[in-house]
Amino acid sequence: MGIKKQGILLLVGILALLAMACGSESVASDSSAAGITPPYEPRSFDDVKPQNVDLKLVAAPALPEIPDCNGTPRNVRFTLETKEFEAEIAPGITFPFLTFNGAVPAPAIVVCLGDWVEVTLKNSVGSTYAHNVDFHAATGALGGGAASIVGPGQQTTFRFQALKEGAFVYHCAIAPIPMHVTSGMYGSIIVLPTGGLPPVDHQYYLMEGDFYSEPSASDPSKHVYSPARVSAENPSYVVTNGKVGAVTGDNALKVKVGETVRFFYGQANDESWIHIIGGHFDKVYVGGSFNPNSDLEYGVETTAVPAGSVVVTEYTFKYPGLYLLVNHKLIRATEKGQAVQIVVEGEENPDIMTVVEPPTAIR
């Protein structure tokens, strides 16, 4: 076969491959072939007639009872009540918190894909501000923000269908929104996929918050909200679960060697870059998405929590001792109060780590 004929055959082959590629591209216009799982189609509340389930809310770092998520949609009901009060943000320092249910972060909500979420929002009598709630898990209508504006002494109820599986932030969205969010009005809502997530030994709910405060004129231990620090994006405190040292000492997370822990870690207003000192996230649900076509990361030293998101990570602890879960923008962990402690009990494995020679004078 001559070189010219070989060249023609090669050209024909390339053209055939190109044609196949173009053909597959036209097939890829179908969303599932493009890697996007078809969205959960909304169902009719009146046709489904879902069973009412009253969600028992609990304080962080605990999560409420995890549902089976067997594919039968439910109507999950709960009440959030706004509470404004002064409380300690750091030892000897108080801050005027704005909260849902008196908690920072607000209680975690856990539902299943396809459930309806029926929220009653009450704004306490005596509140200074109007409040509302925007669920990132909701579709349309400002995430419920448009439907849920309540003045002091008012309440409202709205319902949305959870059409996206994943871990999401919810927060107050009344102007000035940064003031309400960075004063404590944020929480997480977890929409589990049908069949749930793989079993683990412990699940913890953590949310980092950046707080902007300055000493009041009358009392340096009584801080007030600082618009100047907000404008400068210079938080006075960055903390996990509402105050400096909230998840340390007696309140540190407690785990045994060999146990697998799932962390739900959110940030409503700022980024965080979380890292376990002495460990690696075995698995990260990037962006907090449980969509089967979403990205997962494995064996990651540090993972990003974008502002306004909840990232889900898993780690099996392999060696005992004290671990720190830190924002590896370390000034926030060491200077502004963020660090979380995890105490791991169990037998040391010298094959993993051992002291060959303790510190001694240089020879």
Ligand SMILES: [Cu+2]
């Ligand atoms: Cu608010």
